[in-house]
Amino acid sequence: MATGRLGVGETLGALNTALGPGEPVWFKETRARHLRARDFLAPRPALQARFEDGQVPEHVVRAVAGLQGPGVAPVLRCEPTPAGLALQLQRPAVFERVLGAVTAYAAPAAPAAPGPRVVLHCPALRGALGALRLSQLRAVLVADHLARALRAHGASVRLVPAVRDPHMRTFLQQLRVDWPAASEKAATGALRNLPLAELSPAPDGGGLPPGVLGTVCLKEVMRERGCAAGYDPNVDKCLVTEDLLSVLAELQAAVRHWPGDGPRGLAAAPDADGCMALHVVSCEEEFQQQKLDLLWWKLDEQAPRTQKHLVCGPVKAASALTAPEYYDLRHAQVCKAAALKRGRELSQDPTWTEVFSVLSAATIKFEMLSTAPQSQLLLALADGSISTKGTKSGTFVMYNCARLATLFEGYKHSTEQGLYPAFPPVSSLDFSLLQDEGEWLLLFNGVLPFPELLSQTAALACAAPGLHATARTEMMCKFLVQLSMDFSSYYNRVHILGEPRPHLFGQMFARLQLLRAVREVLHAGLATLGLPPLNHI
Secondary structure, three states, rough: OOOOOOOHHHHHHHHHHHOOOOOOOEEEEEEEEEEEOOOOOEEHHHHHOHHHHHOOOHHHHHHHHHOOOOOOOOOEEEEOOEEEEEEEOOHHHHHHHHHHHHHHHHOEEEEOOOOEEEEEOOOHHHHHHHEEEHHHHHHHHHHHHHHHHHOOOOOOEEEEEOOOOOOHHHHHHHOOOOOOOOOOOOOOOOHHHHHHHHOEEEEEHHOOOOOOOEEEEEHHHHHHHHOOOOOOOOOOOOEEEHHHHHHHHHHHHHHHHOOOHHHOOOOOOOOOEEEEEEEEEEEOOHHHHHHHHHHHHOOOOOOOOOOEEEEEEEEEEOOOEEHHHHHHHHHHHHHHHHHHOOOOOOOOOOHHHHHHHHHHHHHHHHHOOOOOOOOEEOOOOOOOHOOOOOOHHHHHHHHHHHHHHHHHHHHHHHHHHHOOOOOOOOOOOOOOHOHHHHHHHHHHHOOOHHHHHHHOOOOOEOOOEEEEEOOOOOHHHHHHHHHHHHHHHHHHHHOOOOOOOEEEEEHHHHHHHHHHHHHHHHHHHHOOOOOOOOOOO
C-alpha cells in the first residue's frame, strides 16, 4: 500500500501541472451536491481561455486521469462535463490512506524551513482588568490563538507583556488564555541612560512636564528609516516617560533572550535580524503603538528591523460592557441554558463548574474569533447564541465534541458487556463500506485538509511593505463549526452502533474509525483555541 500523507495542495498542484503552462484553474469542491459527482473541477471558462475552443486534448485528460506523485490523491476518473473537466478520486483508497494514519492528519504539515522568531506583543494586557474593553479583549484572544498556531507550525514565540495584575491573570485563566505573568516591571537600566544623550529638551527652553525625561521627534525617525508607509501622519513628537522605557525594556529583553524551547538553531541567534515584532492591537491603541515602534528604533539599535501591526477592528454591541462584564453575562447565560435543558439549577453543582467555565470560554472565543480580525465585529448579546441547537456557536461545537465522547464511551461499555468485539487492526478494515455521502463529506472537507488549514492559520501576511500585517485567525472557528455541522447531520441520520450482528460489524468499525479521525481533528482544532474537549454537556 502507498504511504505518505495525502494533501489537497499537492493534488491541486499536480492537477494544474498536468494541464500545462498557465494560471491554476483547478479547485476543490466542498458542497455536498457537487461532491456527489466530482471532487475537483477545472471550470469551462478557464479551460476555454487555456485551450483552443475550450477542448482539452485527449492526451491531457489521460495524463490527469493517471496522475500520481507524493501527496497526490489517487484518481478514479477524469471526464469533460458541461461545467468543465471533472475529476473524481478513488474514494475507498483515499479512506484507507487517511484513516490508516489518523494521527498524521491531526498535525500541521511540516514547514519547508525552520519557523520564524516572533515577539508577539499585546499592549491591552498592561492595563487593569476593570478597564479592559471588548475591542482589547478581541486583540488578546487573537494574539493567544495566533501564538498557539505559530508554535504548532514550528515558530519560536515570545509573549509580551508579562501580566502583573493578579485579577487579569485570573481572568485570562478563565478564558483559557495562556500568557506569562510577572510580579514587577522590567528594569529600564539599559535604556535609562540613553535619553540623556538622545532625547531633545523641552521646546523653547521650557521645563518638561513632571515624569517626562525628554522628547523625540518621530518624524525624523521615519525619515531616517524610510518607513513612513502606514504610519499616521499625525505621529510627531513623543514624550518619553519612565513607563514608556519600562515597556521598551520588556520588549528589548524578549528580543535578546530567547528561551531554549524554540526550534534548534533559532534560540541562540545572536541578534534581532531574524526576529519580527508583531504588535496585536485594537484600533484604539494603534496610534500609541506606532509612536512606541518608532521610539524603540530610536533608543535601541538592536530593535527588530521588522515591526508589524495586526490591528483588530472595533467591537460593537447593544450595551457598553467591559470584558469582565461580558464574561459574566455569557457565563450566566450558559448556566441558564443548562438549567432549562436539564430542568434544574446546576450552577452550584461542582461537577458542572468546569463544564460551564469551558462553555463560557468557548462561547466568547468563537464569537470573537469567527470574524476576520481586521473587520468590525457585531456582538449579539441575547441568549440565543448560547443554545446547543444553534449551529454557529462555540457551544454547538463543544456539544458535538461531547457527543463524540459519548459515542466512544458507549462503544467501550458495550464491548465490556460482550455486545461488540474488540476493535480490529485498522489495516483489516474494509473502507469500501463507507458509501454514505456524509462520510465522504467528513473525510474530504474535514480530516484531509486539516493539516493545511493549520498551516494557513499560522501564516502571517508580512512580506508586503508597510506597517500592517494580516492574519486569518477566523479560519479555525469557521472550520470547526462546519465540521460540527457535518458531523451532527451525519450522526442524526446514521445509527453508528447498530445491532450486535457479525455481518454489520465491518461497516460499524469503518464508521468508528472515520469518527475517530473526526474526533482527533476536532480536538486538535480546539487546542489551537486553548479549549479542552468536553465529555458531557
